[in-house]
Amino acid sequence: MxxxxxxxxxxxxxxxxxxxxxxxxxxxxxxxxxxxxxxxxxxxxxxxxxxxxxxxxxxxxxxxxxxxxxxxxxxxxxxxxxxxxxxxxxxxxxxxxxxxxxxxxxxxxxxxxxxxxxxxxxxxxxxxxxxxxxxxxxxxxxxxxxxxxxxxxxxxxxxxxxxxxxxxxxxxxxxxxxxxxxxxxxxxxxxxxxxxxxxxxxxxxxxxxxxxxxxxxxxxxxxxxxxxxxxxxxxxxxxxxxxxxxxxxxxxxxxxxxxxxxxxxxxxxxxxxxxxxxxxxxxxxxxxxxxxxxxxxxxxxxxxxxxxxxxxxxxxxxxxxxxxxxxxxxFGVKAEFGSEGKREARGWLNGALVEGFEVGDAVRAWLDAPGQPVIVQVASDPNLAVGRVAWGPRAVGLTTEEADVPAGAKVAVAGRGLSAGHPLWVVADRLRAQGHPTIVVDCGWPRGGADLVTFGGSVVVAEALGRYLGVPPR
CATH class of the missing domain: 3.20.20.300 (Glycoside hydrolase, family 3, N-terminal domain)
Known part of the structure; x- marks a missing residue:
């Protein structure tokens, strides 16, 4: 037929x-x-x-x-x-x-x-x-x-x-x-x-x-x-x-x-x-x-x-x-859709996220060092699957522009996709040359060289990072 x-x-x-x-x-x-x-x-x-x-x-x-x-x-x-x-x-x-x-x-x-x-x-x-x-x-x-x-x-x-x-x-x-x-x-x-x-x-x-x-x-x-x-x-x-x-x-x-x-x-x-x-x-x-x-x-x-x-x-x-x-x-939609759940609470995380970070010896020394802790985030091109979604410490108001880093501050420089040619490494070297105790934070999958790796850049991860580094929201 x-x-x-x-x-x-x-x-x-x-x-x-x-x-x-x-x-x-x-x-x-x-x-x-x-x-x-x-x-x-x-x-x-x-x-x-x-x-x-x-x-x-x-x-x-x-x-x-x-x-x-x-x-x-x-x-x-x-x-x-x-x-x-x-x-x-x-x-x-x-x-x-x-x-x-x-x-x-x-x-x-x-x-x-x-x-x-x-x-x-x-x-x-x-x-x-x-x-x-x-x-x-x-x-x-x-x-x-x-x-x-x-x-x-x-x-x-x-x-x-x-x-x-x-x-x-x-x-x-x-x-x-x-x-x-x-x-x-x-x-x-x-x-x-x-x-x-x-x-x-x-x-x-x-x-x-x-x-x-x-x-x-x-x-x-x-x-x-x-x-x-x-x-x-x-x-x-x-x-x-x-x-x-x-x-x-x-x-x-x-x-x-x-x-x-x-x-x-x-x-x-x-x-x-x-x-x-x-x-x-x-x-x-x-x-x-x-x-x-x-x-x-x-x-x-x-x-x-x-x-x-x-x-x-x-x-x-x-x-x-x-x-x-x-x-x-x-998997038909239930009649009561739209009633609740659009803004999920984050309390279930219970501060556990830091336990999953990879933390090197340089970070512990940095935490003990004197000076105001600040985070500088360096732009990192996303892949197309991720898109232009907000990410990292900047998404939750935790960052300072490099030009505004105060004298005597200790700096965590954050980025992701940290290949050898990533501009973050130049920023970190520049801050060290200015006398700032500086660590590198990778907000993604590690490729080597970072002092701290968070294995993700979502806002809850960024908030956990800020608490760990002692950086309050601006």
Whole structure:
């Protein structure tokens, strides 16, 4: 029996998760929901503040009550709800350092309650990548650590925490983005490890997340040569069908990483990438931030045409739609959304965060030294996953400009992504030359040379740092 193009179109849009431009709901999103659109994803550019976000989500729910509303709310460096002001959660790397799975679960459930209060029912978190490459430009402090079993325990705790409050979790980036030194937002990374290493390291946290009942798993735009030497995971049946569905037994929704990333679509364009992802086994396609109506319609047409021509089997498309529809039904928004939870208290942290800091001998000497303690924060370019979110001591009013450092003060110079060429090192040398006792604070994943490492730059981490260094808010 031939399926009409109208029916194929409804199937196609049932697999799509576009972003959109602006801080209000575009008319085309409302129209496409009526035509079967499965999901939308909110990004930092869609958020001005809590009241505006609440209104945006209420408008979405009014126009599209069954829509899956997704967001990358990892906690720590990557936040969308708190994009203008900085995350109220410590983030994976510091939670991993503290190594208390109950604390990780509590942090995740706090995130879940906040999402549920806005009517958001899909959290594109946690990151379960094992950060085995210190120079990794995109994972870093988003990871629970560099040991697979350690990451696995915390990944399962995070999944349990988010889903315990009725929000779907999504473990990412399968089969692993931790052993790369290339950001897939900009290019196509490749992981060259033997199959037994991949199985014991990269796949172990995904096994744990699956055992914890994770609803979704997100693909990576990474070529993993031990499985498929030619195609990125997002477009590889060997990765998605043979390994994820077959060997690991995952039966939930496979979500593509954003298809506007260079690692996915730089050579083919987003519409072709969408078709390839569905053919390979993805169920829900994240089209990327600031999706335009024109781009969205081009993707729809490409998927319809691929299905009509037989390149994308109708059965594969129907299977994807059915999985997404089941997810939406199971994690449907509760009628009482918006009632509470939008501003989670931080009291549960109980001052524990400092215990996860890495503190060198120079810091102890600096704390004992005379002089007024001040913090100078040096600008550090973020990766595209993090964006321009507020971070570090500056986000909580703890910093002094270098030119305003008073005579006799002792200085902590803070930054993140501290490669050898980072401008922070010049600032620190300059302050030392002026006679200031000076230490270097890395607010991210350590790359060597820092005296103190916080393993994250969220506002709660910055507040803990300020208390530890004795620097009061300005």
């Amino acid at each position: 031939t399926t009409s193009r109208e029916a194929l179109r409804r199937l196609a849009v049932g697999t799509l998760m576009p972003g959109f431009v602006g801080t209000t709901v575009p008319a085309w999103v409302e129209r496409e929901y009526a035509a079967g659109l499965a999901s939308v994803c909110l990004y930092g550019a869609n958020v001005v503040g809590p009241d505006q976000l609440a209104q945006l989500c209420a408008s979405l729910r009014s126009a599209a009550p069954g829509l899956l509303v997704a967001v990358d709310e990892e906690g720590g460096d990557v936040t969308r709800l708190h994009y203008p002001t900085g995350s109220t959660q410590p983030g994976n790397a510091l939670l991993g350092r503290l190594d208390d799975t109950a604390l990780t679960r509590d942090s995740a459930s706090a995130i879940g309650r906040e999402l549920a209060a806005y009517g958001i029912n899909l959290d594109l978190a946690p990151v379960v990548d094992v950060n085995s490459a210190d120079e990794n430009p995109v994972i870093g402090a988003r990871s629970f650590g560099a040991d697979a079993s350690h990451v696995a325990r915390h990944s399962a705790a995070y999944v349990t925490g988010v889903q315990s409050v009725g929000v779907a979790a999504c473990a990412k980036h399968f089969p692993g983005h931790g052993d790369t030194v290339t950001d897939s937002h900009h290019a196509l990374p490749r992981v060259h490890v033997e199959a037994h290493v991949l199985d014991a390291r990269e796949l172990e946290p995904f096994r744990a997340a699956i055992e914890a009942g994770v609803a979704c798993i997100m693909t990576s735009h990474v070529v993993v040569s031990a499985i498929d030497a030619e195609r990125p995971a997002t477009f590889s049946p060997a990765v998605l069908r043979d390994v994820l569905r077959g060997r690991l037994g995952f039966d939930g929704v496979i979500v593509s990483d954003a298809l506007d990333m260079a690692g996915a679509s730089a050579e083919t364009g987003i519409p072709e990438a969408a078709v390839r992802a569905l053919v390979a086994g993805c169920d829900l396609l994240c089209l990327g931030s600031e999706t335009t109506e024109e781009c969205y319609l081009a993707v729809v047409e490409a998927v319809v045409e691929a299905t009509a021509s037989g390149r994308l089997p109708v059965a594969r498309l129907e299977d994807a739609v059915a999985r997404v529809a089941l997810l939406s039904k199971y």
